Amino acid sequence: MMNPMTEALAQDLATRLPAAAIREVEPRYLEEPRGQWAGQAACVVAPATAEEVAEVIRFAGAHGVPVVPYGGGTGLVGGQVSPDGAAPILLSLERMSAIRAVHPREAVLVAGAGAILADVQAAAEEAALLFPLSLASEGSARIGGLLATNAGGVNVLRYGNARELCLGLEAVLPDGSIWHGLRRLRKDNTGYDLRHLLIGAEGTLGVITAASLRLFPRPERRAAAFMVVRDPGAALDLLAMARRRLGEGVSAFELISGMGLEFLRETERPVRRPFDPSPDWLVLVELGLPAALDSEAALEELFAEALEAELVDDGLIAQSEQQRAEFWAVRETIPEANKHVGAIASHDISLPLSAIPDFIARADAALAKLGDFRINCFGHLGDGNLHYNVFPAHGRSKTEYGEARREVSALVHDMVHEMEGSFSAEHGIGRLKVGELERYGDPAKLAAMRAIKAALDPSGIMNPGAVLRAPE
Amino acid sequence: MMNPMTEALAQDLATRLPAAAIREVEPRYLEEPRGQWAGQAACVVAPATAEEVAEVIRFAGAHGVPVVPYGGGTGLVGGQVSPDGAAPILLSLERMSAIRAVHPREAVLVAGAGAILADVQAAAEEAALLFPLSLASEGSARIGGLLATNAGGVNVLRYGNARELCLGLEAVLPDGSIWHGLRRLRKDNTGYDLRHLLIGAEGTLGVITAASLRLFPRPERRAAAFMVVRDPGAALDLLAMARRRLGEGVSAFELISGMGLEFLRETERPVRRPFDPSPDWLVLVELGLPAALDSEAALEELFAEALEAELVDDGLIAQSEQQRAEFWAVRETIPEANKHVGAIASHDISLPLSAIPDFIARADAALAKLGDFRINCFGHLGDGNLHYNVFPAHGRSKTEYGEARREVSALVHDMVHEMEGSFSAEHGIGRLKVGELERYGDPAKLAAMRAIKAALDPSGIMNPGAVLRAPE
Numbered sequence: 022m023m024n025p026m027t028e029a030l031a032q033d034l035a036t037r038l039p040a041a042a043i044r045e046v047e048p049r050y051l052e053e054p055r056g057q058w059a060g061q062a063a064c065v066v067a068p069a070t071a072e073e074v075a076e077v078i079r080f081a082g083a084h085g086v087p088v089v090p091y092g093g094g095t096g097l098v099g100g101q102v103s104p105d106g107a108a109p110i111l112l113s114l115e116r117m118s119a120i121r122a123v124h125p126r127e128a129v130l131v132a133g134a135g136a137i138l139a140d141v142q143a144a145a146e147e148a149a150l151l152f153p154l155s156l157a158s159e160g161s162a163r164i165g166g167l168l169a170t171n172a173g174g175v176n177v178l179r180y181g182n183a184r185e186l187c188l189g190l191e192a193v194l195p196d197g198s199i200w201h202g203l204r205r206l207r208k209d210n211t212g213y214d215l216r217h218l219l220i221g222a223e224g225t226l227g228v229i230t231a232a233s234l235r236l237f238p239r240p241e242r243r244a245a246a247f248m249v250v251r252d253p254g255a256a257l258d259l260l261a262m263a264r265r266r267l268g269e270g271v272s273a274f275e276l277i278s279g280m281g282l283e284f285l286r287e288t289e290r291p292v293r294r295p296f297d298p299s300p301d302w303l304v305l306v307e308l309g310l311p312a313a314l315d316s317e318a319a320l321e322e323l324f325a326e327a328l329e330a331e332l333v334d335d336g337l338i339a340q341s342e343q344q345r346a347e348f349w350a351v352r353e354t355i356p357e358a359n360k361h362v363g364a365i366a367s368h369d370i371s372l373p374l375s376a377i378p379d380f381i382a383r384a385d386a387a388l389a390k391l392g393d394f395r396i397n398c399f400g401h402l403g404d405g406n407l408h409y410n411v412f413p414a415h416g417r418s419k420t421e422y423g424e425a426r427r428e429v430s431a432l433v434h435d436m437v438h439e440m441e442g443s444f445s446a447e448h449g450i451g452r453l454k455v456g457e458l459e460r461y462g463d464p465a466k467l468a469a470m471r472a473i474k475a476a477l478d479p480s481g482i483m484n485p486g487a488v489l490r491a492p493e
Numbered sequence: 494m495m496n497p498m499t500e501a502l503a504q505d506l507a508t509r510l511p512a513a514a515i516r517e518v519e520p521r522y523l524e525e526p527r528g529q530w531a532g533q534a535a536c537v538v539a540p541a542t543a544e545e546v547a548e549v550i551r552f553a554g555a556h557g558v559p560v561v562p563y564g565g566g567t568g569l570v571g572g573q574v575s576p577d578g579a580a581p582i583l584l585s586l587e588r589m590s591a592i593r594a595v596h597p598r599e600a601v602l603v604a605g606a607g608a609i610l611a612d613v614q615a616a617a618e619e620a621a622l623l624f625p626l627s628l629a630s631e632g633s634a635r636i637g638g639l640l641a642t643n644a645g646g647v648n649v650l651r652y653g654n655a656r657e658l659c660l661g662l663e664a665v666l667p668d669g670s671i672w673h674g675l676r677r678l679r680k681d682n683t684g685y686d687l688r689h690l691l692i693g694a695e696g697t698l699g700v701i702t703a704a705s706l707r708l709f710p711r712p713e714r715r716a717a718a719f720m721v722v723r724d725p726g727a728a729l730d731l732l733a734m735a736r737r738r739l740g741e742g743v744s745a746f747e748l749i750s751g752m753g754l755e756f757l758r759e760t761e762r763p764v765r766r767p768f769d770p771s772p773d774w775l776v777l778v779e780l781g782l783p784a785a786l787d788s789e790a791a792l793e794e795l796f797a798e799a800l801e802a803e804l805v806d807d808g809l810i811a812q813s814e815q816q817r818a819e820f821w822a823v824r825e826t827i828p829e830a831n832k833h834v835g836a837i838a839s840h841d842i843s844l845p846l847s848a849i850p851d852f853i854a855r856a857d858a859a860l861a862k863l864g865d866f867r868i869n870c871f872g873h874l875g876d877g878n879l880h881y882n883v884f885p886a887h888g889r890s891k892t893e894y895g896e897a898r899r900e901v902s903a904l905v906h907d908m909v910h911e912m913e914g915s916f917s918a919e920h921g922i923g924r925l926k927v928g929e930l931e932r933y934g935d936p937a938k939l940a941a942m943r944a945i946k947a948a949l950d951p952s953g954i955m956n957p958g959a960v961l962r963a964p965e
Contacts, residue, residue, distance in 0.1 A: 126729055127846040127877075128736075149737075171682050182680065185657065198937035205845040207876040208654060208918040210643050210693060212930055212960055213942045217656075217689030221682060238736045257598055264600075264710045265621075267783050269741040311739050313794070314786055322785070373677040374599040404679040405599075446680040458684055465670035469949060470685045476948030477941060488684055 022492075023485060024085045025107035026063035034064065034080050034110070042068050042116065050111050053102050054095060058452070060102030062089065062111035069116040071191055071199045071230040078228065079197030081110055081482045088112050089484050090224035092166025093137065095158035097369075098451025100170065100223045100487045109485075114165045117230055120144045128236040129188060129205045134165025134229045141234065150236035153180035157356075165229045171221035173447030178403035179272045179309070180237065182447070184220045191231040192219055195478035205233045218473070223449055224484040226477050240272065240309025244316035245345045248324060249300040249335040254378040256304050256402055259332045263306060263323055270314070273307040274403035275352050281399050284358040285351070287415075292350045295337055304402065305352050307345075355399055359410055363419045365394065366429040368409045370437045371446035377405065380440055384409065387432055392425060393417070406446040409433060434461070450488045459490070494964075495957060496557045497579035498535035506536065506552050506582070514540050514588065522583050525574050526567060530924070532574030534561065534583035541588040543663055543671045543702040550700065551669035553582055553954045560584050561956050562696035564638025565609065567630035569841075570923025572642065572695045572959045581957075586637045589702060592616045600708040601660065601677045606637025606701045613706065622708035625652035629828075637701045643693035645919030650875035651744045651781070652709065654919070656692045663703040664691055667950035677705045690945070695921055696956040698949050712744065712781025716788035717817045720796060721772040721807040726850040728776050728874055731804045735778060735795055742786070745779040746875035747824050753871050756830035757823070759887075764822045767809055776874065777824050779817075827871055831882055835891045837866065838901040840881045842909045843918035849877065852912055856881065859904055864897060865889070878918040881905060906933065922960045931962070 035043050044050075044065040051060035063086075068074045081088045087109035091101050103109045117133035120140065124130070125148040132141050138159040145152040154167065156174030166172075168190070172183045180186065189204035192215075202216060219227055250256045256276055263271045282299035285292055296303070306323075310316045320338045327333040339345040359367075372380050381398055388394050393414040400407040411429050413419050434444045438461045450458050459467070474481075474489055485491040507515050516522075516537040523532035535558075540546045553560045559581035563573050575581045589605035592612065596602070597620040604613050610631040617624040626639065628646035638644075640662070644655045652658065661676035664687075674688060691699055722728040728748055735743045754771035757764055768775070778795075782788045792810045799805040811817040831839075844852050853870055860866050865886040872879040883901050885891050906916045910933045922930050931939070946953075946961055957963040 124845065124847055126733060128733075129845070171686075173680050173682075177680060181657075184686075185653075194937055194941060196940075198940065200937040200941070201935050202938060204915070205913065206843045206915050206918070208645055208649060208843045208873075208878045209915040210645075210917050210919055210921045211915055211926075212693075212922060212934060212938065213698075213945060214643075214656070214689050214693050215938050215941055217686050218945075221684075221686050226685075238740050240740060261598060261600075266785070268710050268712060268781075270783065309740075311742065311786075311791075313738070313791055314783075319783075319785055371678045371680045373596070373601070375596055401680075406680045441677065443676070443678050443681040443683055445682050446678070447682055449682040450684060454683075462684060463673050465666055465672040466674060466684065466687050468668075468670065469666060469672070469687055472948040473685060473690075473945055476944040 023087045023107040023481065026086045026110050030084055030086065031064040034066065034077065037076050037080060038066060038068065038073055042066050042073060044113065049094065050091060050113065051102065053099055055097060058099050058102045058104040060104060061108050062103065063108040065111045065113055067113040067116045071193055074112065074193045074228050074230050075197045075199050077110060077112055078193050078195065082195070082197060082480055085480055086110060086482065087485050088482055090114065090169065090228045092163035093158065093161040095162045096166065096170055096451060097448045098453040100449060100451035100484070106486060106491060112228060114163050121231065123148050124205065125150065127205055129233055130236055131203060131231065131233045132164050133231050134163065136164045138162045138164065138167060145236050149239065151239045152234060152236055154183055154186055164232055168220050168229050168232055169222065169224050170449045173406065175273050175401065177401060178274055179269055184217060186235050187216060187220060187232050188235055189233040190216050190219060190229055192227045192229045194227040195483045203231060203233050223451060223487050225474060225488050226483060241312040242310040242314060242316040243308065243345065244320050244339060245305060245307045245348045246320045246324065246336055246338040247295045247303050247305055247348060248327065248333045249296065249303045250333055252302060252378065253381050255332040256302060257374055257377065259304065259327050260403055262327060266323055267308060267319060270308050270310045271306065272309040275305040276402035277303050277305060277352060277355065277399050278397055280395060280397040281355045284362050284397060285354060288358045288361040290354045290358050292354045293347055295351060296335065300335065305348055359397060362412050364410045364412055365419050365422050366411045366426045368430065368433050369446050369448045370409055370442055370444060371404065371406045372437065372440055372442035374405045376440045376442065377407070380436065384433060384436055387436065388429065391428065391432065452487055455488065455490055495559045495579040495953065498558045498582050502556055502558065503536040506538065506549065509548050509552065510538060510540065510545055514538050514545060516585065521566065522563060522585065523574065525571055527569060530571050530574045530576040532576055533580050534575065535580040537583045537585055539585040539588045543665055546584065546665045546700050546702055547669045547671050549582060549584055550665050550667065554667070554669060554952055557952055558582060558954065559957050560954055562586065562641065562700050564635035565630065565633040567634045568638065568642055568923060569920045570925040572921060572923035572956070575958070578958060578963060584700060586635050593703065595620050596677065597622065599677055601705055602708055603675060603703065603705045604636050605703050606635065608636045610634045610636065610639060617708050621711065623711045624706060624708055626655055626658055636704055640692050640701055640704055641694065641696050642921040645878065647745050647873065649873060650746055651741055656689060658707050659688060659692060659704050660707055661705040662688050662691060662701055664699045664701045666699045667955045675703060675705050695923060695959050697946060697960050698955060713784040714782045714786060714788040715780065715817065716792050716811060717777060717779045717820045718792045718796065718808055718810040719767045719775050719777055719820060720799065720805045721768065721775045722805055724774060724850065725853050727804040728774060729846055729849065731776065731799050732875055734799060738795055739780060739791060742780050742782045743778065744781040745777070747777040747872070748874035749775050749777060749824060749827070749871050750869055752867060752869040753827045756834050756869060757826060760830045760833040762826045762830050764826045765819055767823060768807065772807065777820060831869060834884050836882045836884055837891050837894050838883045838898045840902065840905050841918050841920045842881055842914055842916060843876065843878045844909065844912055844914035846877045848912045848914065849879070852908065856905060856908055859908065860901065863900065863904065924959055927960065927962050
């Protein structure tokens, strides 16, 4: 059992920190994007250095009160809110937002955990380099949170998840010690990889205070195309063909369903739909190639080979930077259209690539037996990451479907599990999926996770209730 | 204190395993490539399945006897030998050598931990794909050991270390439980990353029994060139230029010193030296490009730009596959020449890329003050990984240098540490570098490592004395 943070303790803590570190408990700290939980916090502190973070953590440890680390607040699984239990200290990263250094010759950037993703991208661009992590919330998500949740996004196919982009960390561990691990090395085999343990631990094993991040050359020639594919299996074959021809030059490979295009029409989104009538399936392929390669020509040759192999039967290659942006607008407006239609249940799942066609067929069939649904299945096909979202039939509303959400999600997640997939591809566990982790997680892994948590955070102060259920 | 494995216990264990799992204690299990230690073992077992491994581990746990996992035996830091303390069970992976599955559509291969690297490479090639891990001992190193030590090699620049090539693991944890984590997913954010914790733990946190591995498209156009650079700083600028022009197409970027070429001449190695007289510094650049790109032309253009920028002043582009092989033979024969000359001290170090020119200058100067040495500095410059090896002056032998090794290594490692580098870039800690880890390791990280070890392996049976000093 944790102790709640009290007013008296908050006053005590305030004497140990600079005045600027003490924040008002504003509503924005207690909300999360899905509006599913209302958080609580007895105080909000915003330390500016790892030493100040350590002061807070040691204080929390001494008094047995919980600490909830808070980045940009954009997480979708409630890892950043504390809806119940003892009132915590909310520890905001916002004052550790500096880009500490850019090393162009190393292609490395060192940022405080509070640095906003868009600012990191901009700092990389100023050095004529690329920080490839890119996702919808990049204007407010902070590096510490992005690493704590191992964020994904649209460039994972080529550059990996947040995890793969991190060379080193500075972090405060649950005992209040500071790990000075801001290495900028590509190779460093000196003991257990604490970096990868903290990445993805969602603030339950410590607080990331800074990170050294990998930068990449900016691909000079970008090009995009829509290609109409026969079915998801043909899309996979097209992906393999594209990678065989162009290697790492394939930057993104997104699956879009006819239903997604239909939703754009139905909800009157102001984007130019690429085909009319809508095909059943299409992919958006993006290339990023060296200057020496003509990327439009490369797309044309890929299309010609795919046509020959009967994988595709129609296509559009963007003829200008503006048209490329229009193509992406189609892809990026689908979630907005989904919101207007109103999903019964959404799923952030991943599957072994070769299982995807079978999964889609089986899940569609099982749901058709369960009720009258429409399915918009789309996502980062190159990563095996699907957003398999279930909607009411045309003309009906999700309120008519009562408690179907639970049944639909159980069906989808059971099938994903059976087919060796994951019920959380990129969003993490947070507080939303603790039950799913208990249900689907490997028992040996769960036991090891609990042992590690108990070893590093014996008093359980770090973000209790996230990832692992807090002890009663 | 561990109990030694005894003859009686060995007989008991033998009754719990199939007869084929019981091996003779042959000398090959007790030797290591550097001949620095003689190992001991009371028995050798070679289980064929994770379940049999679990049986061994549970037995060891019940009796408090140590277990030393044994892959190909090629490790260079003694992680696979037990020279002192209680006699262990040596657990060989050799009977788990099957390639369990190849999934061409997913670009994934699943191998038992005993699979030999060259066999994995061949299985990938049969599927027209590439498993890019490549190093000198690939004919005998086994996947389990390669992952347990997070092996590196020549393709890390483009494809990453062993760690980055692994999607999932099956492993037996120190309590004898089996973690069924053979995921084939690119995205899976479901709790702490046990995979990355076991990778690089050198068998001290469990036994890897199988792995799912990433495969890649095979670059269709390969080309290589030697380029003579002004100095290591110019080599770094050339690397940045090459990556700006060709992105991930730069597969390898190796630094070679004039001393390396000189050693080839001096020891009469049968390779064609590329320049005469030997320049001070050169690099070997390898490209692997899509079929649509002319890789020789790309190298010519790179050379022309580098000449213009005064980074290079001479160069040779391989004109045939045979010549490309000859170029690589120069690079790969340098370690052999080194052996013939006889090093006083060798160092497998890494540095932030931009620190490399300064490090080389400072270390050379400091060693010149210390004594009359010759230095052959070469290695994977693209990874910041140098083999900074120190030799006797011409005409002298290392025996004349008495105890200089210790002093030289302390000087080099102290300087590497001060410049934020690593004293073990790719070989790991094993038993050789436990003292260095204690000396240079971050105290908070070391404490966390010890806590994790105690939590997962409370009786300390897994490879005691490797990575972390065994309790007295």
